[in-house]
Amino acid sequence: MSDDIYKEIILDHYRNPRNKGKLTDPDISAQDNNPVCGDRISIDITLKDNVVSDIKFDGEGCAISQSSASILTDMLMDKTVDELSKFTKDELLEELGTPSLGPARIKCALLSLKVLKIGTYQYLGTELPEDPEN
Amino acid sequence: MSISNFQDIKKDFPIFSRKINGKNIIYLDSAATTQKPNEVINSISDYYKNYNSNIHRGIYSISIEATELYENARNTLAKFINANSSRELVFTRNATEAINLVANTWIPSNLKEGDSIILTEMEHHSNLVPWQIIAKKLKLNLKFIKIQTDGSLILDNLEELFKENAKFLSLTHVSNVLGTINPIKDIISKAHNHGITTLVDAAQSVPHMSVDVQTIDSDFFVFSGHKMLGPSGIGVLHTKKKILENMEPFLYGGDMISNVSLNDAQWNEIPWKFEAGTPNIVGAIGLGKAVDYLNNLGMSNVHKHEQELYSYAVEKFSDLKEFKIFGLENKNSTGCVMSFSYSDFHPHDIASILDGESIAVRAGHHCAQPLMEKLGVPATTRASFYVYNDESDIDKLFDGLQKVRSVLT
Numbered sequence: 001m002s003d004d005i006y007k008e009i010i011l012d013h014y015r016n017p018r019n020k021g022k023l024t025d026p027d028i029s030a031q032d033n034n035p036v037c038g039d040r041i042s043i044d045i046t047l048k049d050n051v052v053s054d055i056k057f058d059g060e061g062c063a064i065s066q067s068s069a070s071i072l073t074d075m076l077m078d079k080t081v082d083e084l085s086k087f088t089k090d091e092l093l094e095e096l097g098t099p100s101l102g103p104a105r106i107k108c109a110l111l112s113l114k115v116l117k118i119g120t121y122q123y124l125g126t127e128l129p130e131d132p133e134n
Numbered sequence: 135m136s137i138s139n140f141q142d143i144k145k146d147f148p149i150f151s152r153k154i155n156g157k158n159i160i161y162l163d164s165a166a167t168t169q170k171p172n173e174v175i176n177s178i179s180d181y182y183k184n185y186n187s188n189i190h191r192g193i194y195s196i197s198i199e200a201t202e203l204y205e206n207a208r209n210t211l212a213k214f215i216n217a218n219s220s221r222e223l224v225f226t227r228n229a230t231e232a233i234n235l236v237a238n239t240w241i242p243s244n245l246k247e248g249d250s251i252i253l254t255e256m257e258h259h260s261n262l263v264p265w266q267i268i269a270k271k272l273k274l275n276l277k278f279i280k281i282q283t284d285g286s287l288i289l290d291n292l293e294e295l296f297k298e299n300a301k302f303l304s305l306t307h308v309s310n311v312l313g314t315i316n317p318i319k320d321i322i323s324k325a326h327n328h329g330i331t332t333l334v335d336a337a338q339s340v341p342h343m344s345v346d347v348q349t350i351d352s353d354f355f356v357f358s359g360h361k362m363l364g365p366s367g368i369g370v371l372h373t374k375k376k377i378l379e380n381m382e383p384f385l386y387g388g389d390m391i392s393n394v395s396l397n398d399a400q401w402n403e404i405p406w407k408f409e410a411g412t413p414n415i416v417g418a419i420g421l422g423k424a425v426d427y428l429n430n431l432g433m434s435n436v437h438k439h440e441q442e443l444y445s446y447a448v449e450k451f452s453d454l455k456e457f458k459i460f461g462l463e464n465k466n467s468t469g470c471v472m473s474f475s476y477s478d479f480h481p482h483d484i485a486s487i488l489d490g491e492s493i494a495v496r497a498g499h500h501c502a503q504p505l506m507e508k509l510g511v512p513a514t515t516r517a518s519f520y521v522y523n524d525e526s527d528i529d530k531l532f533d534g535l536q537k538v539r540s541v542l543t
């Protein structure tokens with residue numbers, strides 16, 4: 001692992017995060033942190049007819065966790081709740097352009113996806129799988 | 135300035151001949167674990183090739199030799215910390231296990247509901263969590279000696295803390311995050327005046343400076359072999375003889391008994407009473423070799439080497455914009471660790487980019503979350519030094535940090 005995980009898209013979203021902030025009265029809202037490094041992400045989603053009409057993330061942490069959250073939120077606009085619950089890590093990692101992050105950093109990259117899953121399952125009232133981000 | 139004490143020393147450590155992506159490994163994470171010299175590595179294969187057998191029970195030659203090697207290692211370690219007798223040394227897996235041993239044996243027999251255990255705010259989780267658990271179980275209170283942001287302990291209200299029901303004090307000799315050397319001799323002497331029993335977590339001191347447990351006068355004193363050139367899986371608990379003799383065993387089984395009937399057993403003498411089952415024989419032997427290696431260098435030279443490296447680093451990094459070393463103001467530090475922040479770059483990003491240059495540093499809370507809170511950061515980056523580091527390692531770290539800035543901005 002080295003600096004080649006810092007692809008242009010990651011650095012771009014790290015320097016200029018999209019959809020950063022909070023929503024008032026979101027339909028879906030969740031947050032989680034990575035206990036090892038203290039990365040923290042929250043995601044708020046507003047739905048309209050079961051489709052994402054607004055989405056924001058907030059948090060702090062390393063470039064990988066924060067840019068991944070920014071990129072993820074960009075990808076989720078206009079998706080249905082069903083699509084949110086089925087969104088896969090491969091889709092996110094492909095967009096990040098770094099399929100081989102290595103075990104030390106993959107958790108940073110997938111934290112936002114985990115938060116999305118926690119919120120979505122909570123909204124649906126279904127039980128969260130053991131490794132929701134996988 | 136030249137730090138030439140230990141020239142060519144890297145040759146003794148085979149890992150430094152390994153290259154990753156064509157680059158030598160710049161190892162700056164010795165506070166986590168140290169690299170091993172050939173003497174230690176060879177002693178391990180030599181044992182398995184020539185002496186392998188179980189100890190303390192064989193009548194045949196190799197078992198007698200193996201027992202001798204194991205017990206000689208104990209003697210070497212005892213001399214190294216100037217213990218009164220090698221019988222005061224129990225081999226454990228690591229410092230953590232030694233602390234758990236004390237928490238689970240001495241504490242339940244000596245403390246009762248309402249008593250307090252005193253700790254500090256700079257403890258490694260190893261010297262915090264075991265006390266939390268036993269405190270919950272026995273309804274004890276935990277109290278903390280506070281730390282100020284320069285990394286030193288606030289000691290002017292000790293008398294207050296040591297009053298009332300304080301019965302036990304456990305504290306680190308050297309902080310694994312800031313390198314602070316605590317004045318443990320004074321603190322322990324004050325504690326003893328109040329009848330308080332003491333434990334010193336010496337995981338970060340024994341590897342870096344000469345220590346004398348008789349002068350320190352601790353009741354319990356623990357450290358880990360892997361942080362001082364030795365193998366992993368071997369550590370030491372030193373305990374004053376009178377205390378150790380009166381303690382209940384920690385684990386039960388073979389080797390720790392003197393006599394067993396179907397319904398009862400008598401315990402072996404110290405220290406074997408605390409070494410149930412087949413111990414880490416080769417670990418102890420390897421640790422003995424590590425101590426020989428350190429003795430050859432001389433512990434005062436080791437300490438001096440690290441302080442010189444630290445000063446060199448401080449000087450070099452003073453040119454770096456937005457670079458902050460935690461605990462820099464505190465003059466009483468080993469020089470073996472340098473925790474820093476660099477602009478608003480996250481430690482994980484710093485460590486990842488440095489890894490690309492084959493530089494190994496630690497990023498995170500260093501198993502000291504309460505201390506991180508005190509410093510007001512979720513994590514730091516930590517470079518730690520040992521005998522095999524030199525100025526060129528620090529120069530490479532400096533160049534690596536320039537790269538971090540260029541990648542992230």
Ligand SMILES: Cc1ncc(COP(=O)(O)O)c(C=O)c1O
Binds near residue numbers: 230309358501
């Ligand atoms: C101050 C301190 N105490 C205790 C420990 C725990 O050592 P081990 O993991 O070898 O038991 C460490 C290791 O990081 C340490 O730095």
